[in-house]
Amino acid sequence: MASVMLAACGNDSGSAGNSGPREFKLWYYEGPDSAMGKAWAAAVKEFQSSHPNVTVKFEEKGFEQIQKTAQMILNSNDAPDLMEYNKGNATTGLLSKQGLLTDLTDEVTKRGWDKQLSPNLQTTAKYDQRGVMGGDRWFGVPNYAEYVLVFYNKDLFAKNNVKVPTTMDELTAALDTFKKAGVAPLSVGGAEYPAHQVLYELALSKANRDWVDRYQRYTGKVDFHDSVWSYAANTFVDWVNKGYIDKQSTSIKAEDMGLAFIAGKFPMMISGTWWFGRLQSQIKNFQWGAFLWPAKMSAGSSGNIWVVPKGSKNKDLAYDFINITMQQQNQAVLGNSGGVPVAADPAAVTDPPTKTLIEDFNTLVKRDGLAFYPDWPAPGYYDVLVSATQKLISGSASPDQFLDEIAKPYQENAANLGG
Template identity: 70%
Template sequence: MSKVRTGAVALVTAAALAALAACGNSEPEAGKPAASDGPRVLKLWHYESADGAMGKAWAEAIKQFEASHPGVRVQFEEKAFEQIRQSAGMILNSDEAPDVMEYNKGNATAGLLSQQGLLTDLTPEVAKRGWDKLLSPSLQTTAKYDDRGIMGAGKWFGIPNYAEYVMVYYNKDLFTKHKVEVPKTFDEFTAAMDTFVEAGVTPLAVGGAEYPAQQIFYQLALSKAQRPWVDSFQLYKGKVDFRGPEFTYAAETMADWVKKGYIAKDSAAIKAEDMGVSFMGGKYPIVVTGSWWYGRFASEIKDFEWGSFLWPGNTMSAGSSGNIWVVPENAKNKDLAYDFIDITMKKEIQNLLGNSGGVPVAADPAAITDPKSKELIENFTKLSSGDGLAFYPDWPAPGYYDVLVAGVQNLINGSRTPAQVLDEIAAPYEENLADIGG
């Protein structure tokens, strides 16, 4: 993963849970409506900000769902990305599980929960509702998991309804002020950062305490990688050499970027939200992060012009389908969950998502009229059509997100050498590979 997720965390009180549980006279079967004199309730969790593209689209989907389901109320709770990431297994293994929720895709997250029997097999609904016809093969990769929890094949355990990728955002005003052109090659990219450093400006806003810094690390590795290397690392289709040219270049270059002043040492303690806010505040000329920030930047940046471009020189970038809708095995209203997912796949909702700064998967291209949104989607199309989506570095193994956060923090603050960091991130990966019989 993949990404920044903000917003207030709505906590369910014990009293509220008790009231919900008391709606019926007896415990309903999973997925069956509870006997009740009151309205049925669809319990929905996601972690998109209200001002973001997905937040806007899903708010409209909730309205349409309630309008088309008289007597049903949506109980929406906005969660923090980190909250769900850290506690999903425990929550879904309890009677507090929602009916449908947004969850991170990949072996370490959705794959692990599917292997543990905590997610509903959606394969029959996919065939019934034609969701597979709306999703390209590359976008289906993160929706399917085999018996080992490895993505790309097997049963459907999630439905993505948007796509995402990592790019370079830049402050056009600061580029103009310092006479910096938009770089087209990697050498031009580093030369641009040199120009900012010489002017006393730290080029990159970086969040080392969460996902953003490890995505820069992965982009550097991808600059030396080909598709077979990605398939080996992500899908266990071959042996990965952590001392090979890909990861070695990434570790050594990232450490060098700190020494050159491209990345501030104190960014090791910065969270993703603070990174994004600092860029929106005009403090940094560049931030490397995902398309999930696009809508928020469009809504909140008022004091300068900004743009984006693909990481110069790379044929591949971190990216994939977006996070997926999953239906917990313990969900009490699975039929309603399927209906809600179906609404989020409607062209009307997909078009709204696209015009709000998101990357839709089933929109009408002619309906996307916002210029910035068109640029965003065109760059994604360029990546995806060229087989350029390389997933995210924390996906391969359970707990690998924290391993990479710690490793890249050590590169930024200089507490470990690049070689030591590579050994640190290799060990958990290889242990997981051995556990699954690889």
């Protein structure tokens, strides 16, 4: 954890009539080289210039750190005034149900943030009384979007005469070509989220909107041994057996997966747009690109969201900071740094690779292809998926055993919700 104190200067705005010295406590887990990290650092500077009596106490947390401790922290006196948090039933939904987050509905309407966000991006910001996303009350605000895609090493593709795949058959053929050439095809992290996102992508290659809504939003019964889940689990194991996914990846974390791709060791990495800005700034020794997962649907949604803890002592300052991140100037910084802004002027995004990234996102949106993330439906489901997927990689669980393992906690949660 890195902590830095930032002294503010300039004109005060939105301080609820308090002209004395104040401290604004901000948490987020985006790295300084990421698009969001760059945009939010710029937002801090703008916030400083408009709030002269405020000291910003910024603390950079790790994703896993907030994932595991948020409930405890927000139930204590150490809660920040504003923090980035993962969206979905298992995280923001659970905390909203427990009364640990501020209902932002009135503020969203007042500030006009609802007018800046398309309906499909609002889904992950709004929750019902059960804590299920897509409800009628706002408990968070996203200022960027994200989706899972395939990053690829153009040099390794050219060297092995591999073309960018546009179908699942072509993707499989590409994996096979690399493996036969003695090149490990995929950089995968089995110790954290990346591996089970790959498995979910395989499921989505056979899924439709009804399947996604039943799984994510409890709109109907979910059969974990249906043709979609069975295809995903069996194909994932097939990829392991064929060496497309290394069995040693069970102990690889997301950071190490990314570093291996950045070092040019793998031709492909299936992960999210949150890597894009970092790859732009850190890859120096080869040409790289990205392409959409070759199916109609892919994991994706709004980005992580700003939430205001119920115990925040400076909610007005939190709202002011959110508002800055939603303004076109900051949205342009995010876009030109490799992010997917939600409210930018398209003409203000001038970086060609980022323009393509945004165009691909718009393609997903137009074909109703955003399918959220696999760990969202139930509290604690992230750890369940990590552990179960590791067993698939190591061979200590069969596809049917894997599906049984992920079905049990999901169905228990569905029963608790009355689903």
